Amino acid sequence: MRIALVRRGYSNSGGAESYLKRLGQAIADANHVPVLYGSPEWPRAEWPFGEIVPVTGRSPRKFADAFARIRGDADRVLTLDRVPGCDAYRAGDGVHAAWLERRSALESGWRKWFRPLNRKHAQIAQLEDEIFDPASTTAIIANSRMVRDEIVRLHQYPEERITVVPNGLPESAYFAAPPRDDARMKFGIQPNQFIALFAGSGWERKGLRFAIEAMHRLPRLELWVAGKGRPVGSAPKNVRFLGPRRDIPALLAAADVFLLPTIYDPFSNACLEALAAGIPVLTTAANGCSEVMQPGEDGEVFAQPTDIDAIVEALTKWSEGGRAVEAREAIRTRARRFTIEENTRRVLSVLLESPAPTAPSEPALI
Secondary structure (H helix, E strand, O other): OEEEEEEOOOOOOOHHHHHHHHHHHHHHHOOOEEEEEEOOOOOHHHOOOOOEEEOOOOOHHHHHHHHHHHOOOOOEEEEOOOOOOOOEEEOOOOOHHHHHHHHHOOOOHHHHHHHHHOHHHHHHHHHHHHHOOOOOOOEEEEOOHHHHHHHHHHHOOOHHHEEEOOOOEOHHHHHOOOOHHHHHHHOOOOOOOOEEEEEOOOHHHHOHHHHHHHHOOOOOOEEEEEOOOOOOOOOOOOEEEEEOOOOHHHHHHHOOEEEEOOOOEOOOHHHHHHHHOOOOEEEEOOEHHHHHOOEOOOEEEEOOOOOHHHHHHHHHHHOOOOHHHHOHHHHHHHHOOOEHHHHHHHHHHHHHOOOOOOOOEOOOOO
């Protein structure tokens, strides 16, 4: 079969691009023909699996309209962007309306008033209305039950046509981290230092300000922030900004816990990478990755990012008695269930299945 994959934009460090290449490899390995419909900036060398069809259109709407004009004769079409009229849509970016709901609950009044006037939000909302129309898209692939439930609640898309496929990591991710002692020596961390790591861009959405607020109350602990973003208020001396980093596996090996009090994350790959390194994850229920965790064993899940007491309690609990270090091997073992090979196999199965699945599919969480 000729299988078209659709994705707008390109970044040489983007997670979506890495995932798309793995999916292209899985399609080729299954003796099908992957065809990439992507932005013109996609480097030919980054798609060794077959044809690239350039799709112009910088905005989400223009890209979707451009694809509709040139979609060709593919046997199946899977889009990773909000592009209506495809056989399947992988909703890896979640539901925009759900993100706006959560964001609005934390915003000042004047921002709420101006939000409906933002053309970008209106454009994405319209595209979601179209893509979540059962007559437009045959099947939806969600990376968490949270996202599945949001699609059903906000767009009334049939639940039986949504398949939940959790994110996965390549096997190499489970062996990328150096030994803990070597990593801590590299960063000059003393035996009695407790390091909570926050990593990622988009600091507002990922809740960095709540992590910093908690650190005001825990002067004996340290928060290391890897990545870049807009300033989020004053930080105490025990918060260290590292800037963008290429040595995340070493930072994970050196850290004691991974802290992500996110406002909204369909399924944080950063959290799955932390679990793969054996690091307890402290995050919110608004993160789809929390669904594959066992709270109390893999870390902690708190209901709201604004619950600073819960964040402080979780950090305190995991900083005592060597608890985080002792849990590492068991955490790492449980995380190894979630592989990119299993993910792409299930996504390809949904795409090739006709008709769409008759019952919702759940990930094996335990």
